[in-house]
Amino acid sequence: MRCPFCGSPDSQVKDSRAAEDGIAIRRRRICPDCNGRFTTFERVQLRELVVIKKSGRRVPFDREKLARSIRTALRKRDAEPERVERMISGIVRQLESTGEADVPSAAIGRLVMEALLGFDDVAYVRFASVYQDFQHAADFAGVLGELTADERVEADDAN
Structure with a gap:
């Protein structure tokens, strides 16, 4: 593993543990x-995923890009990092388990929206505003209306 500080091609593992x-x-x-000391993570990758953008362009799937977009939506929210990592890993597992190597970007966005919906309402609205390309305040009102309708249904089911 290349050193991120000096670029040396070799580094020594001092400790390994499950995460x-x-x-x-x-x-x-x-x-x-x-x-220099640094940490790396090693994960199982079932298959090489390729994201098909709206424009038709194909790019390799980047787990870190997915994680950044989710962490951006969760910025300044009270979210446990371990829980966020489990959510990200769950989304990646769902993508890998479809059996398809080509994944439309819209499918990734839908999975993130589903995960955030049960995780944090504010993060859900933040992500939706970018994913659904909100242009007007009414776009926010529509999503907020959906959230409050879902909460009413859940409250009715609980009673």
Whole structure:
């Protein structure tokens, strides 16, 4: 593994342990050249996924890009990092288990929306505003109306 500090091609693993409920391996590494310490994560990848954008362009799936967009939606929200990682891993597993190597970006967006809906209402609205390309305040009102309608249904089901 290349050192992120000095670029040396070698690093030594000092500690390995299971992470993310056994889905990943966390490795603490040290660079023999600059003594820099850093952490890497190793995950099982079932298949190489390719995202098909709205424009038709094909790009390799990037788990970190998915994680950044979810963390952006959750910015300044009280969300446990482990729970967020489990949500991200769950979305990736769903994508990999479809059996398809080509995944439309809209399908990824729908999975994120479903995951955020049960996770955090504010993050759901934030993500929806970008994913659904909100242009007007009425777009927000529509999503908020859906959320409150869902809450009313859940309250009725509880009674």
